[in-house]
Amino acid sequence: MSEVAVEEKVKQPSEPLFSKKNKALISNPLDDDNPITVQVLGICSALAITVQVKQAFVMALSVTFVTAMGNVIVSLMRNYIPNRIRIIVQLVIVAALVILVDQVLKAFVYDISKALSVFVGLIITNCIIMGRLEAFALGNKPWPAFLDGIGNGLGYGLILIIVSVFRELLGSGKLWGYPIFGHKVGALLSDGSLATEASGLYALGYVDNGLMILPPMALITVGVIIWVQRSRNTKLIEA
Amino acid sequence: MEYINIIVKAIFIENMIFAYFLGMCSYLAVSKTVKTGVGLGAAVIFVLGITVPVNYLMENYMLKEGALAWLSPSLATMDLSFLSFIMFIAIIAAMVQLVEMAVEKFAPALYSSLGIFLPLIAVNCSILGGALFMQERQYANIGEATAFGVGSGIGWFMAIVAIAAIREKIRYSSVPGPLRGLGITFILTGLMGIAFMSFMGIKL
Numbered sequence: 339m340s341e342v343a344v345e346e347k348v349k350q351p352s353e354p355l356f357s358k359k360n361k362a363l364i365s366n367p368l369d370d371d372n373p374i375t376v377q378v379l380g381i382c383s384a385l386a387i388t389v390q391v392k393q394a395f396v397m398a399l400s401v402t403f404v405t406a407m408g409n410v411i412v413s414l415m416r417n418y419i420p421n422r423i424r425i426i427v428q429l430v431i432v433a434a435l436v437i438l439v440d441q442v443l444k445a446f447v448y449d450i451s452k453a454l455s456v457f458v459g460l461i462i463t464n465c466i467i468m469g470r471l472e473a474f475a476l477g478n479k480p481w482p483a484f485l486d487g488i489g490n491g492l493g494y495g496l497i498l499i500i501v502s503v504f505r506e507l508l509g510s511g512k513l514w515g516y517p518i519f520g521h522k523v524g525a526l527l528s529d530g531s532l533a534t535e536a537s538g539l540y541a542l543g544y545v546d547n548g549l550m551i552l553p554p555m556a557l558i559t560v561g562v563i564i565w566v567q568r569s570r571n572t573k574l575i576e577a
Numbered sequence: 578m579e580y581i582n583i584i585v586k587a588i589f590i591e592n593m594i595f596a597y598f599l600g601m602c603s604y605l606a607v608s609k610t611v612k613t614g615v616g617l618g619a620a621v622i623f624v625l626g627i628t629v630p631v632n633y634l635m636e637n638y639m640l641k642e643g644a645l646a647w648l649s650p651s652l653a654t655m656d657l658s659f660l661s662f663i664m665f666i667a668i669i670a671a672m673v674q675l676v677e678m679a680v681e682k683f684a685p686a687l688y689s690s691l692g693i694f695l696p697l698i699a700v701n702c703s704i705l706g707g708a709l710f711m712q713e714r715q716y717a718n719i720g721e722a723t724a725f726g727v728g729s730g731i732g733w734f735m736a737i738v739a740i741a742a743i744r745e746k747i748r749y750s751s752v753p754g755p756l757r758g759l760g761i762t763f764i765l766t767g768l769m770g771i772a773f774m775s776f777m778g779i780k781l
Binding site: 375378379380381382383384385386425426429430433434436437440441455456459460462463464465552553554555556557558560561562564565566567568569572575576 | 595596597598599600601602605606659660661662663665666667670699701702704705706709710713753754755756757758759760761762763764766767768769770771774
């Protein structure tokens with residue numbers, strides 16, 4: 339154990355905070371090593387909460403926080419955790435962080451926390467977090483672990499936002515809750531009254547695609563995103 | 578009758594995979610062949626059938642507001658529900674460990690065929706999801722909670738076996754390169770999800 343520590347000390351000091359290697363920790367998960375489309379981790383929550391951009395954004399923020407903090411804590415403790423009980427130790431650390439996130443969401447954005455329902459709790463079993471703790475934090479110093487957590491959280495958030503933009507725009511004609519295509523009959527206007535006649539695209543006969551709201555379309559949207567990503571980045575294609 | 582209703586609802590209408598996407602990671606990773614799919618599916622039914630009722634007891638006798646009243650009347654206003662995540666995950670990890678030991682002792686043949694999948698289950702979101710939905714839906718008694726747990730497990734089993742069978746066959750088709758593997762599996766699951774939506778609204 340002590341030999342490893344000495345070796346690291348000799349190697350590390352010359353490295354600046356944002357060296358090329360550290361920058362790659364943030365940029366890699368955005369495309370080449372994306373947690374959702376390449377590592378296939380953390381899909382469950384990614385699909386269930388992408389009906390609205392706002393929810394997806396809050397979820398991405400929460401997951402980024404938990405991955406980054408969990409990575410730092412596990413990395414600080416990595417030399418003291420006995421190998422045999424590491425999964426339980428990791429689960430407890432993550433569960434404590436998720437309780438924190440859950441309470442903060444309940445206090446400040448109650449309606450979103452209600453809409454996310456059980457999926458905030460499911461961050462605990464989100465495979466991205468366990469995967470990063472196992473694969474990175476247990477073997478690296480806190481600062482790279484922190485960057486790795488941020489990077490993977492952002493990579494996850496990126497896909498979440500892309501999927502939710504498509505689903506909210508095509509499914510209910512809104513982005514972040516603001517109507518983009520105009521108002522439908524019966525929609526609530528900003529001054530509190532109900533719209534009595536359609537405006538914008540709806541006046542021309544445009545109808546929302548209700549299918550986009552339904553759960554299966556999230557899967558198909560992610561499938562299409564994978565398709566697009568792998569046609570651009572051909573080294574990811576599976577044999 | 579209520580039990581049948583809960584089970585049918587858990588299997589078809591509120592299927593863990595097609596309606597909530599719980600346990601997708603292991604679903605995608607282990608569904609390459611039917612054999613491994615059946616193994617993991619059986620383990621999930623088993624663990625959900627055990628952990629949901631245990632977590633139900635936990636919720637009702639320890640965590641819920643006023644649940645501690647059986648200890649002493651002074652604790653009747655105690656609300657520990659913010660601790661539920663950590664309690665549920667601890668129970669799941671402990672139960673998975675216990676189940677693993679019991680299976681190893683009493684059914685070594687089953688153990689060697691499930692072996693690698695059992696520990697994986699502790700971090701399968703469908704198990705924690707089952708416990709959290711149980712908490713949210715407030716089932717009336719432990720029997721209903723067990724029915725819900727087993728039903729969700731059967732739904733998950735069915736989904737993984739079905740996709741594994743499709744994936745075995747699709748190897749012989751010429752799928753566009755970038756869509757091969759992961760991409761087509763997503764789209765197939767989506768199409769199956771649309772099919773499963775036709776069960777919506779059925780009530781027994």
